[in-house]
Amino acid sequence: MGIFQMTKTVIRNLLGGPATRQYPAVPARTSPLTRGHVAFDPSTCRSCSLCSKRCPCEAIRLDKEAKVWEIDRMRCIACGDCVEGCPFGSLTMEQAYLPPVVEHVVERYTITYVKPEKPAKKPAEESAGA
């Protein structure tokens, strides 16, 4: 008979627990590779601007003079290209997804990296950081 095909599945579903997770009480499933959001470390960024050149969505803006690094979270597609391209390891991909927002805000960081002084010469500029 062709009408009891589903019965086995129905019985199994009745006996088994729910298949869904009680989010947000139970956190969402992630894996170590999950691309959640990009995290920036202002103390190691050397303003090379490779990340902003690579980003396929133009989500990163860098102002070398003002030492400002900005990311537009609404443009970022979490592709990870900037993380792969940063030669100084200032960018990392975090697993957590960012919560939804209701306003368009650009996240702004001030780069605090200070170029180490060359030992032989006299100290030139000290106040590079902010």
Next chain:
Amino acid sequence: MPERIIVPFGPQHPVLPEPIHVDLVLEDEKVVEAIPSIGYIHRGLEQLVQKREYTEYVYVAERICGICSFIHALCYSQGIEHIMGVEVPDRARYLRTIWSECSRLHSHLLWLGLFADSMGFENLFMRSWQLRESVLDVLEDTTGGRVIQGTCKVGGVRRDIGQEKLDEMHRALDPFEQNCRDLGDVFLNDDTVKYRLQGLGVITKDEAYDLGAAGPTARGSGVAMDHRETGYAAYGDLGFKPVVETAGDCYARCAVRVKEVYASIDLIRRAIEEMPGGPIDVKVKGTPDGEYFSRAEQPRGEVVHYLKGDGSKHLARARIRTPTLANIPPLVKMLPGAQLADVPVVVLSIDPCISCTER
């Protein structure tokens, strides 16, 4: 003669995941003509190729579609590799095959769910999506993204799958296949499904061929055409036979997809068993100069990426033909004769993916 009325179907409709609009000309409850219109979500992604470096466009190509994303990236990368004469390492070809088949699995399971939903079989819908979730979990564990994998790149793949994970996947395939067979059994043998689908939306082999149907829509009508047969990625090594049904109705198209789920599981199993070692990518130097028609088999049919490079780091032109575009003329042919209540089922039977179609 009964009065003719026009009933608009879509772009917003409970069964449609994406916006397509069809004007249905009805006589009483019967469709006599269908006039489709698309163009709701055009994003200009082909134009973007002139503004993004050819290596970065992979990310854009991947986002053309939210379901067959990996295969878009694969097709694009293959095209560039052909233009530049890059030889992809064996392990990368196998990994690409595994991820392509995982994409096909989750796409078909998604479709089976939506299709069950369009028939009003809610329980089956949830069961299909429950199975799909386990495929998505594997994709997330191995690539970092559930639907947008971001692992394909020009010259190979970005991430490797460790032996441990491969073994785990291999062990998980048997119970997963059993679950899929239980699910497929309902689609193929349940009387409610059969009564609803058999003889509905028929398109003959010749019509399917003449109208340029692609993928399961063509194979459901007996046109044995599957681009995987040409052996791109690792399909050549693994050997592959297309799944073909001959009836040409909604049931046949459904059967093709159910059996392709089994075929994909088998391909993944063999790819894991035969996985070669070695590097996963090669360094790509230079810029593409030349043109190429790159083709790959997506869950919905054959996708064509036409790529033209002019020796700069931006491509000069890209043109993408997606399977749903090819399947709209057959759809227009299928609809006349159907009852209004059957229209959602017939429309879904071609597995419309509109974001692909409009790019």
